[in-house]
Every structure is written in C-alpha cells, then in structure tokens.
Amino acid sequence: MTAAATKDRMEIRVLRSEKELVTLAAELEGIKVSRFVWDYAIKRARKIVARAQRITTTEEGYRQILDALENPPEPNTELKNAMSQYLSNKAK
Template structure:
C-alpha cells in the first residue's frame, strides 16, 4: 500500500535569547514543542490578518445604508458620465483587436 505525504517546508528564525526563553515557557505551558507553538501561533495570526483584509464588516446602520444604495442607486454625476463615455470610446477604438469581448 502506497502512502502519500504532504510536502512540508522549513521556516527558521533567529531570536534573542530572552525571546527564545519566553517562547519555550509558553510552549511548555501549552504542552507543545517550541516548533509546534510557533507554527500554531503564526498560523493563528496569519488567519487573523487575512480575515482583516478579506472581510468587510459593517454596522447594522452601515449595512442598511449599503442595501439602500444598491436598491436605489443615485443618478450618475458628471464624473461618472465622463468615465462611462471614455470607457465606451476605448471599447470602440479596440473593437478590431483580438482581445475584444462582450461581457
């Protein structure tokens, strides 16, 4: 029977001795090795950072404001009309390029 193993990479870090001692103590208190503790802690922080960047949080009033804008968008202002006009002109000018596509 053949087993497959997941590819693993190595991460190394040099830290001051007092930092190392603190990490060792924390790892011991959690029942993990220093390596396990570092990986678990770093992964937890990595997930938190990614969530902060990927998730938009709104208050209930902010959510209601956003839904109202989606359901009742305001009339386009002059800058938006100019941008739409430039976009349409660009699309017409690029009509004979091989990258022209219709959404």
C-alpha cells in the first residue's frame, strides 16, 4: 500500500443467523470475517462491472461490424466538418 492510499470504513446490518454463518465460514477458512466478506464482495463486483462493460451482439450484428471495419463508408459532410473542428480545437 502506498503512502497516499487511504482506507475507508463500511458498516452493514445483518441478521444474527447470517452473521453467525459468515463467521463460521471465515473461521473454517482461517481468515477474519472482514477479509472473508470483502474478498467475496470484490470478486463479485469485478464480475458485475466486467459484464456491464462487455459489448454483446448477434451473429448478424457481428458481421455488420466486421464489414463496416473492412469497408468503411466514405466520410460525409458532417463528419468532415466535425473532424475539421476537432483538429482546429486541438491545434489551439
């Protein structure tokens, strides 16, 4: 952990029976309850974020994407104007 890293605190309310179950599971794994809960939460969060950021399409959509990449259309006037504006703003 770097010197600039900070730690925040999180608190949750749970049913006693659920806390006992998680506590037992953590003991069986030989780790603290907070580490047990946090490890699972981080793994689950990474999966959820990765799934949300993944782009999915149909087979036909995939073919259309590949075709557009291999055979891009000629730039229209609006695209040319946007590119000119971008380049002039970037040069400033």
